[in-house]
Amino acid sequence: MSEALVITSGKGGVGKTTTCANLGVALASLGHKVVLVDADIGLRNLDVVMGLENRIVYDLVDVVEGFCRLRQALVKDKRLEGLYLLPAAQTKDKTAVTPEQMRNLINELKEGHDYVLVDCPAGIEQGFRNAVAGADKAIIVTTPEMSAVRDADRIIGLLEASGFDRPKLIINRIKPKMVARGDMMDIDEIIDLLAIDLIGVVPDDEYIVVSTNRGEPAVLANSSKAGEAFRNIARRIRGETVPFMDLTESETFWERIKKFIKL
Amino acid sequence: MLGLFGKKEQQSKEVAKERLRLVLMQDRLSLAPHTMEQMKDAVIVAISRFVEIDPHGIELSWKDSERKRALVASIPVISVKRGASRDD
Numbered sequence: 001m002s003e004a005l006v007i008t009s010g011k012g013g014v015g016k017t018t019t020c021a022n023l024g025v026a027l028a029s030l031g032h033k034v035v036l037v038d039a040d041i042g043l044r045n046l047d048v049v050m051g052l053e054n055r056i057v058y059d060l061v062d063v064v065e066g067f068c069r070l071r072q073a074l075v076k077d078k079r080l081e082g083l084y085l086l087p088a089a090q091t092k093d094k095t096a097v098t099p100e101q102m103r104n105l106i107n108e109l110k111e112g113h114d115y116v117l118v119d120c121p122a123g124i125e126q127g128f129r130n131a132v133a134g135a136d137k138a139i140i141v142t143t144p145e146m147s148a149v150r151d152a153d154r155i156i157g158l159l160e161a162s163g164f165d166r167p168k169l170i171i172n173r174i175k176p177k178m179v180a181r182g183d184m185m186d187i188d189e190i191i192d193l194l195a196i197d198l199i200g201v202v203p204d205d206e207y208i209v210v211s212t213n214r215g216e217p218a219v220l221a222n223s224s225k226a227g228e229a230f231r232n233i234a235r236r237i238r239g240e241t242v243p244f245m246d247l248t249e250s251e252t253f254w255e256r257i258k259k260f261i262k263l
Numbered sequence: 264m265l266g267l268f269g270k271k272e273q274q275s276k277e278v279a280k281e282r283l284r285l286v287l288m289q290d291r292l293s294l295a296p297h298t299m300e301q302m303k304d305a306v307i308v309a310i311s312r313f314v315e316i317d318p319h320g321i322e323l324s325w326k327d328s329e330r331k332r333a334l335v336a337s338i339p340v341i342s343v344k345r346g347a348s349r350d351d
Contacts, residue, residue: 153287182274
């Protein structure tokens with residue numbers, strides 16, 4: 001049984017592409033056949049995050065317009081067996097494909113893969129409508145900031161209106177220290193506001209920048225906290241029950257002293 | 264966090280939560296302009312069964328109080344239709 005998941009958020013820059021890349025790598029390393037679809041036509045980035053930018057020959061629009069066959073456009077990841085990328089076109093825009101064409105494309109991809117992960121562009125316009133067409137389930141990425149949570153709420157409303165059953169939430173870039181001192185909303189508060197099921201929490205991790213610089217998703221590095229969080233999410237997508245990471249950070253001795261002095 | 268002189272300042276996440284709660288409420292309840300127009304037309308049809316109204320004078324708007332949002336309608340009535348009350 002194969003499944004198409006769209007990774008979406010509304011707001012840009014919250015980590016959709018990073019999430020998509022890492023979940024793809026994690027699912028593939030669990031032995032699944034996975035294809036990542038970059039639906040951000042005109043602003044593609046999944047290729048660079050995956051480190052596959054130099055191997056692109058054809059893209060999604062070429063497939064839709066019939067310039068090549070679907071298999072010719074798939075870029076094979078050399079690190080993991082069964083992992084592929086369908087890159088977006090860079091010189092076209094969102095109107096180059098229709099939701100109907102996307103639906104057909106996703107259905108075709110589902111035939112040969114266990115998971116089809118669609119990286120959705122920011123916004124709620126045609127790019128969004130294209131990316132969600134054909135997806136069976138939706139994962140919403142947000143960060144603990146007001147603007148991201150607000151946009152996530154909008155997206156949840158739009159997804160539910162278009163028939164998605166219970167989208168799942170990833171809260172990205174949690175900073176435990178800021179949560180501890182009351183300067184960042186915590187997980188429970190965000191879930192409470194959005195009234196949605198949580199599928200993962202990813203701590204803020206400098207290594208993500210390093211991994212993007214290198215084109216090697218953090219999941220490939222054992223020491224990365226964010227990578228570990230993404231591996232857990234991948235297992236939850238498979239239906240496993242995995243406990244959430246403990247991200248509460250106790251105050252250091254020095255922080256306690258500072259607090260004491262201020263009292 | 265407590266300030267130097269012991270004056271308690273609200274945690275910024277509490278501020279964010281409260282602001283978000285209100286903003287989400289507004290976002291969730293707001294309707295697209297054409298939906299408002301459709302609702303207006305439906306209201307005109309419904310009320311016109313009982314009273315004669317001035318359809319051009321109708322005003323529909325949202326009124327926000329601290330935690331709730333109300334739909335406020337101002338409908339100029341020209342006359343009460345005869346026999347309207349005998350319907351039921």
